[in-house]
Amino acid sequence: MATLSADFSLPRRSFELRLGLEVERTVALVGPSGAGKSSVLRAIAGLLQPSAGRVALDGETWFDADGGVDLPPDERRVGLVFQDYALFPHLSVRANVAYGGKERVDELLERFRISHLAGARPGELSGGERQRVALARALARNPGALLLDEPLAALDAHTKSGVRAELQELLSDLELPTLIVTHDYEDAVALAGTVGVLVDGELRQIGAPEELISSPLDPFVASFTGANLLHGRTVGEENGLTRVQLESGELLYSTDPGSGEVGVVVYPWDVSVGRAYPDDSALNLVSGEVVSVVQVGNRVRVRIGPLTAEVTGASAERLGLARGGTVFASFKATGTRLVPLS
Amino acid sequence: MAGRRVRRALLGAVFLGAAAVALVFLVLPVVAIFSRVPPARLVHLLSTPIVTDALVVSLKTTAIAQALILLFGTPLAYLLASRRFAGRTLLVTLVELPLVLPPAVAGLGLLAAFGRFGLLGSTDRALGIDVSFTQTAVVMAVAFVSSPLYIRTAIAAFEGVDQDLVAASRTLGAGSTRTFFRVVLPLTRNGLAAGEALAFARGLGEFGATIMFAGSLQGVTQTLPLAIYAAFSLDFDVALAMGALLVVVSAVLLVTLRLILSWQPSRRISPSLVAPSS
Numbered sequence: 341m342a343t344l345s346a347d348f349s350l351p352r353r354s355f356e357l358r359l360g361l362e363v364e365r366t367v368a369l370v371g372p373s374g375a376g377k378s379s380v381l382r383a384i385a386g387l388l389q390p391s392a393g394r395v396a397l398d399g400e401t402w403f404d405a406d407g408g409v410d411l412p413p414d415e416r417r418v419g420l421v422f423q424d425y426a427l428f429p430h431l432s433v434r435a436n437v438a439y440g441g442k443e444r445v446d447e448l449l450e451r452f453r454i455s456h457l458a459g460a461r462p463g464e465l466s467g468g469e470r471q472r473v474a475l476a477r478a479l480a481r482n483p484g485a486l487l488l489d490e491p492l493a494a495l496d497a498h499t500k501s502g503v504r505a506e507l508q509e510l511l512s513d514l515e516l517p518t519l520i521v522t523h524d525y526e527d528a529v530a531l532a533g534t535v536g537v538l539v540d541g542e543l544r545q546i547g548a549p550e551e552l553i554s555s556p557l558d559p560f561v562a563s564f565t566g567a568n569l570l571h572g573r574t575v576g577e578e579n580g581l582t583r584v585q586l587e588s589g590e591l592l593y594s595t596d597p598g599s600g601e602v603g604v605v606v607y608p609w610d611v612s613v614g615r616a617y618p619d620d621s622a623l624n625l626v627s628g629e630v631v632s633v634v635q636v637g638n639r640v641r642v643r644i645g646p647l648t649a650e651v652t653g654a655s656a657e658r659l660g661l662a663r664g665g666t667v668f669a670s671f672k673a674t675g676t677r678l679v680p681l682s
Numbered sequence: 683m684a685g686r687r688v689r690r691a692l693l694g695a696v697f698l699g700a701a702a703v704a705l706v707f708l709v710l711p712v713v714a715i716f717s718r719v720p721p722a723r724l725v726h727l728l729s730t731p732i733v734t735d736a737l738v739v740s741l742k743t744t745a746i747a748q749a750l751i752l753l754f755g756t757p758l759a760y761l762l763a764s765r766r767f768a769g770r771t772l773l774v775t776l777v778e779l780p781l782v783l784p785p786a787v788a789g790l791g792l793l794a795a796f797g798r799f800g801l802l803g804s805t806d807r808a809l810g811i812d813v814s815f816t817q818t819a820v821v822m823a824v825a826f827v828s829s830p831l832y833i834r835t836a837i838a839a840f841e842g843v844d845q846d847l848v849a850a851s852r853t854l855g856a857g858s859t860r861t862f863f864r865v866v867l868p869l870t871r872n873g874l875a876a877g878e879a880l881a882f883a884r885g886l887g888e889f890g891a892t893i894m895f896a897g898s899l900q901g902v903t904q905t906l907p908l909a910i911y912a913a914f915s916l917d918f919d920v921a922l923a924m925g926a927l928l929v930v931v932s933a934v935l936l937v938t939l940r941l942i943l944s945w946q947p948s949r950r951i952s953p954s955l956v957a958p959s960s
Contacts, residue, residue, distance in 0.1 A: 385853050413852035426850040430868045439864075440854040481855045 341365070344485040344517040348393025348403070350383050350541075352376055357383075357541035363485070363517040367546075368532035370525050370564055376541040377521035378423070381487040384519070385420045386413035397484045397517070419478030419516075423490040425470045427462035433473050434458040440480030448476040468499045475510070486511075486518040492527050504530055525564050537561045553607065559679050562605040568647050570604040571681065581623070581673050588646060593623045598678035610675035611649035613642055614668050615659055622670035630665050644669045715925045727923035735901040736909035736924065743817060743905065744885045747824040751881055755833045756874070760862070762833075763840030774837065781830040785890025788827050792895040796822065819896035820903050828885035835877025839870040872942055879939040883932055 344363040349356055357376040361367065369377050382388040384395055386402065389410060395403040402416045403409060419440075427436050433454055438445045449455040452472040462470060471491065478486065491507060492500050508531055511518055521538075522528050528535045529549040536546035537560060544558045549565075556562040562569050572586040581593040584604055592604055612622065628645035633656065635641075640656040642649045647669050651661075661667070719727070727733065762774055780788055795801045797814045813819050843866055851861040867874075889907040896903040898912060906924050914921035 382849075385849075387849050387852070412857070413849070414855045414857050416853075418853060420850070420853040422846050422850060424846065426844070426846040428847060428850075428865060439851070439856070477854065 341515055342398045342484055342517055344384070344397050344519065346380070346384050346393075346395050346519075348383060348390035348395060348405075350376075350379060350388060350390045352379060352541060355541040359538075359543055361519070361536070361543075361546075363519050365515075365534070366511050366518040366520065366532040367534045367536060368520040368522060368528035369536045369538045369543075370522055370528045371538035373523055375538045377523075377538055378489050379541075380538070381420060381489050381519065381521060384416075384485075384487060385418050386411060386416050400484070417482070417484040418487060419481065419483030419485070420487045421471075421474045421478050421489060421491060424494060425462075425474035427470060427473055427477070429462055432459050432461060433465070436462065436473055437476045437480050440477045441482060442480075444480055444482075448480055452476045466499070467495045468503050471495070471503060479514075483516065486514065486516045488518065488520045490522055491520060491531075492522065492524070507531060525566060537564055554677075556605055556677060556679055559603045559681055562603065562677070562679055565607075567605045567607050567677075568611070569679075570606070570646055571601075572604060573601050574599045574678075582678060584678070586646075590626055592676065593673040594676040594678050595674050596676060596678040598680065601681040602678045603681050605677040605679055606647075606671050606675055608641065608648045608650035611647060611669050611671045613644070613649050613651055613655070613659065613661070614670070616668070618668055618670045620670070621672060623673045624676070625668060625670045627666065627668045630661060630663055630667055633661050633663060642667075712929055715922055715929060719919050719922050719926075723919070724923050724926055727920050728927060730920060732900060732904075732909055732913060732920065733924055733927075736904050736906045737927070739817070739820065739901065739903065740886060740905040740907075743820040743824055744882065747821045747828065747885050748878065748882055750821070750825050751829045751832050752878065755829050756836060759833045759836035760840050760866070763837045777833055778830045780827055781834070783827075785827060785888070786894060789823065789891035789894025792819070792823060792826060792891060797895070814895060815897040815899070815903060817896075817902055820892055820905060823891040823895045824885040824888045827888055827891050828881040831884050832874075832877040832881035835880060836870070836874050839873025839877070840866065842873065843869050875942050876939055879935055879942070883935050886928070886931065886935075 341364060345361065346363070347360045349358045351357075355376070357379055359380055369380060371377050379388055383390050384402075390403060390405065392405045393403070394401065394405070397417065400417070401407065401409050402411045402418075428439065431439065434445060434449065437448055446455075449458055452475060454469060454472050454476065457465065457469060457473075462473065465473065471494070492504055495503055504527065511531060518532075520528065520531055522531075525535075533548065534546060535549050535552055537544045537552065537558070539558075539560045545552060545556065545561045552561055553565050553567070556565060556567065559569055570586050570592070572584040572592065575583045575585045575591070577583065578593070581595060582598050584592045584594060584598070584602060586592060586604070594604060606624075612618070618625070626645060626647050628647075631643040631645070633640060633642050635653065636650075638653055639650050640653055640661065642651060642656070642661055644667055649669050651659075659667070716724075758777070762770065762777070783791075793800060793814060796819075798812055813822065847865055847869070848861055851865045852858070856864065887907055888905070889911070892898075892903070892905060893908055893911075898904045898908040900909070900912075904912065906928055910921045910924045910928075913924065
């Protein structure tokens with residue numbers, strides 16, 4: 341299987357984008373908007389010119405600042421799927437797909453279940469259909485690597501889960517080095533085996549999704565993976581545990597070492613919620629008023645002061661969780677991670 | 683209460699009155715052209731040599747000028763729309779300048795540049811050409827005053843193209859030439875046609891620059907507007923017949939333009955029709 345390597349720096353308006361990536365299977369870059377995610381894809385595709393570095397697909401060098409190589413986009417074997425799909429509005433679905441290459445049009449139309457739309461114009465299609473056309477068009481030129489810019493952002497929540505599953509299947513069938521950028525950590529995890537967190541043009545951490553969750557190196561990474569991030573400062577040790585005093589006054593314990601200003605990272609699903617003072621092994625306790633109760637699928641997200649907990653619908657019902665009630669939230673010292681705050 | 687109602691009624695009357703005056707003022711001259719001479723005689727008058735000669739000169743020079751405008755103006759507009767460089771705004775302003783230039787000044791400028799004793803006059807003489815007071819001069823005058831209308835509209839049309847579509851075309855393996863002809867041009871076709879129609883109308887009515895740079899020689903440089911001017915002191919009815927002819931041609935153009943623009947309701951280009959000035 342081929343490897344797409346991108347190692348470059350690219351000056352943007354407010355920061356310098358620096359990146360070192362080796363894409364073998366599927367890599368997803370997550371980050372807030374304005375982090376430079378789309379610029380990464382554009383630089384690889386040849387639409388933006390890095391100031392230094394190298395972009396290559398296996399032996400083919402697409403860009404090399406030192407070697408003076410800078411292939412135009414049409415000479416890079418890359419399939420870029422734009423966030424808004426960028427289908428040609430004046431061409432039919434068939435002509436859009438054929439624009440990338442004429443040999444496999446019928447096969448691709450069939451594969452993406454858009455044969456019946458061959459004569460339609462992009463303006464007549466739904467979001468999911470447009471995405472299928474965009475993917476078919478990108479694959480029609482037989483790319484050596486696939487770049488997907490926010491592949492699920494333009495879809496409504498209803499279509500999204502179905503399309504996500506399809507995309508998952510497609511990517512595993514294709515066996516192409518694929519780089520996805522998205523602002524949604526869940527999408528990244530669903531689609532890619534390796535996830536990188538890009539903030540202000542800088543790759544803060546890259547690894548398997550479990551790795552980012554179990555040992556985030558950075559507060560941004562923690563918040564992107566959906567963790568609670570409680571600000572505090574360390575106040576010594578006790579029985580080998582780090583004691584952290586939160587800004588709100590509570591004392592927490594963590595098995596992680598740390599000193600000075602730290603963020604306590606704890607995942608919502610590691611937080612238990614109770615009506616009475618808990619008498620169990622959890623060392624950390626935050627009591628407070630329930631600020632919000634939101635149903636998310638079969639789970640319920642409860643906000644207690646600065647903390648978000650996730651419980652099952654059944655538990656929420658049994659506890660009678662509602663806004664305004666006072667509850668105890670507890671979590672184990674072993675469930676916390678400390679990240680330095682700068 | 684009553685005062686307010688009266689004031690409102692009065693304001694309404696003032697608006698209606700002003701609108702009526704404006705409407706009559708704009709429509710009356712056009713109606714007058716057709717009403718003074720009976721239609722049958724109008725058609726007869728159109729077959730006099732002065733009219734047919736002028737019509738041929740007008741159509742020929744306008745057609746050549748418009749072809750040149752499309753050929754040279756389109757690349758210029760595309761470059762000005764797609765490239766960002768220092769001095770771009772200044773360049774766009776310079777290109778648009780002939781639009782607001784008094785036609786007499788335009789004619790003077792053409793003479794000063796290409797005339798016998800002009801800037802390029804010595805080059806012309808060396809090559810054995812003298813453009814002033816020839817049909818070539820008419821073409822140049824028409825192209826000079828009308829091309830800014832086309833270029834300006836074309837720049838707006840090119841700027842309206844979603845740059846992601848251009849980028850998509852490139853990543854799909856199309857070079858910049860193929861991208862231009864298969865994506866940019868089809869998407870801007872209507873805008874370009876609208877600009878061309880404006881330039882055509884302006885070129886057809888060209889008077890001032892032409893008479894200064896090309897003169898008014900029947901059958902050679904005398905276009906319809908120049909022939910109208912030459913005829914109206916001698917035979918007012920012949921002048922009217924030519925006037926009617928120009929009104930019809932302009933009206934057909936305007937209707938065509940309207941149709942073109944109504945086919946693209948979402949486009950942001952809505953050029954105001956500049957009346958051919960003389």
